[in-house]
Amino acid sequence: MIAVAFVGGAGFAGYKTQDRWMPYVFPGKPPVKVDGDHEEGDGPAHGNADHAGRDHDHGHGDRVKLSTQAQANLNLDVDAIAPEAYWRSVLIPGMVVDRPGESDRGVTSRIAGLVTDIKARPGDTVKAGDPLFSIQLISEFIQSAQTELAKAAKEHEFAATKRDRTSLLVKGGTSAGADLVEAENQVKRTAGQVQIFRRQLQVFGLTAEQTDKVERGEVVTDVTVTAPARPKRPGESALVGKAVDPLFEVQELKVQLGEQVQAGQTLCLLANHQQLFVEGRAFKSEATVLARAAESKVPVRADFADEAVGDWPAQEALTIHHLANQVDPATRTFAFYLPLENQSRTFEKDGKTFFVWRYRPGQRVRLRVPVEKLGDEVFVLPAGAVVREGAETFVFRQNGDYFERKAVRVLYEDRSEVVIANDGSVAAGSFVVRNQAAAINRALKAAAGGGGGHEGHDHAGHSHEH
Template sequence: MNSRIPKIPMKYVWPVTMIVVIAGAAVTRERWWPTLNSWVQSTVADNRAPAGLDEHGEGEDAHDPHAGYDHAGHDEATSLELSDQARRNLGLTGDGVAEIQLTTFSKSITVPAVVVEQPGRTRIQVATPMTGVITNIHAAAGEAVEPNSLLFEIRLTHEDLVRSQTEFVTTLGELDIENREIARLQDVATSGGVARKTLLERQYARDKLKSLLVVQQEALRLHGLSETQVQQIAQTRRLLRELKLYSPNADGTTSKELKLSRAFEQTAIRPVSMESAVADPQLILRELLVHRGEAVDAGEPLGTLVNYAELYVEGMAFEQDIAQLSNASRNDWKVTALFDEADGKAKEVPGLDIAYLDTEIDRTSRTLKFFVRLPNELTHENKQQNDVRFVNWRYRPGQRLQLRVPVEQWEDQIVLPIDAVAREGAEYFVFQENGDHFDRLPVHVKYRDQFSVVVANDGQLFPGDVVAMKSAHQMQMALKNMAGGGVDPHAGHNH
């Protein structure tokens, strides 16, 4: 009888073979594993910079700037070593070198603009409510004053006011006489000395005088007298002969006591301080229109106050930008103002709100005006004798500037300053800090304008990488010079 070896089905051949191979590899691991591991480590070291960094990105020796750096795999053609002096010369200290972070980029348009006053708010005109002669002026042109500060004193010659006060005092005297006569008749009428009818007639006359006083008091209030001043006339029986005008509040409103004298104990302008200007915006006497001894009629302007605490920036957008501008206003996107500085650079004032868009397009320039709120700030205070003070505001009507208006927003983007990217032909480069070197890395630029560059997040750069935020053009020229090639002074420079 012949014995036969059982045949293994084909579907089990490959699983059995794999088990045998794995078992053999495990048994002979000590022979082949060290060689394979050495080859893998060498390959990884050649393809990462700098070598010797652990998984957290820290060097093996934090005190040695060259520790862990693989000089054997270092490409001198694309890497630049800078001394401490060179770093300072290029501005690569402090915020000149920073980590890459993902942020929201606002694609924007730039339009010309000018600083203007807020209509109906910036200018406040001071006028006399009555006819008189200027006897004293307590402020100088250009001087800073606080709200409710004494500005002008006027000797009243207003006929209606004089007549109204005279009639009021006369009526008060007649009422006093009637009251005394009624008191006398009441005693006599009680004893039967006079008829009751006589007493009633006097009482009716007193009531008429009281009604007349009410009308006369209202007439005095219409002339500008406060309740306190009317009561003062009733107590002293003296006419008010002087008008004292005080500065209004910063919003142009006045209190009940701003019109005539004896309403304030204060007799001069209150001192202005930089600290008080924050909580209580300062007014400036922009124009002084009268002088001492001048006769003025009721309603005549005496001076103009201005409040520069908040101004407008008037932007001028072209017709093709109207839809984008409307979208920015609808989404409440913030606008950036760009003011020219003495060094030729632009000072950015970000985070400004669009107040409103004009309702008409200018027929001559074919532009649409829009207005942006511009909070102002005091920069200087000059105190002179007698507490006379002059202040300087940072922004003033008439200043020319540009407005950068966002028209589209991209989230999670790598955004770098324009000086952080160098250009050579079709290539764009950034410089990544690598120990004491800066390695040049080619990048794909998705978008750029005159201020910023949006770099594609395609794996060439990662959030957390430290790159130079400026002087990329100078470093690119230095690399070309080291390579021995002719240096193009415009290479990498973005016009």
């Protein structure tokens, strides 16, 4: 049995190595030309191939050389690495939403009337005081208030004239001083009535110029509805040069031309998306982590969907503003909110300014909430920077046209990034490939083992690197 096993093993070894000993045992067998380029003998065509006019580059060990064209085809991203602090994060889905009281604002009619003109339409940009609608008055109360104001203004004029005449009589000694006091009181009473009626009309939408006309006896039949100003917040008045009233876009019209509206009816919706919220949806089990992050103001990174790299500046990390105290019974999740400062571009068309906002309500977001600090001096790379072979994990360090494979220890990884231990396997400042590690690894294996017959032979007129 031992002899049989020995003979069988020798036969198998001879069969596997026949490409090496067959040319010496049977030297008279002539090679055959194939396609005028390679010669075919007993072994593989590559073993006896004529490589005239061909240039091969073979990697050795854990190093491979890539031509400039190959690097361009792979679109390699190579950059120096530097240690940094890293927190392990949990991914939580979210969405951009309007900030209540900041983003949207309804414009209502203060009086009953007919819409006679629509001065701003969806997409138009308006600022505080810009005209939006013209409304023809049909309210008898407004007409009566105008009449009362004109009457009070006349009475005030007569009272002032009487006071001036009484003042001259008192100075001449023909009238008592009590008469002048009574005349002064009458002037004050009529002036107060004029101010009351003026404020009443202005509350219903008449401007100061229109109330001046009514006071002179003219009748106002149309009221212009303008874009409202944003109320000032505490401390804003002290900020020199700070714009208080933002620009609004007309988001939606709620009325049509010629429609009769009532007092308090919404005419349109204005939107200003400068201040938004990112609404995250988390499970109750994550409430403790989120509350701790909100209290400590831990930076939260947000990845926004449908954004191309380079279109906008990098978004700074966000912080959690508050957590909702209600759980959605359908999804069993609760909301938490992060303030988001929007970015915009504008363009001019037909004499009007239009906005292009970076973030829009309804846009999907992925939030990375830090939960555990993995170190202060680690290397953070994209997921495409590493490749695995069994238990080993490698990155590639660039040295000119050569790419050296380095084994590293992975502390943490997810679908987008990987954290490498700073243990000396790669040094800070090394130029490491940040993508296509798997493709470079395939090229290394092909160069090292794919052309197995190259080792130990010489090609006429060509120099090979091993």
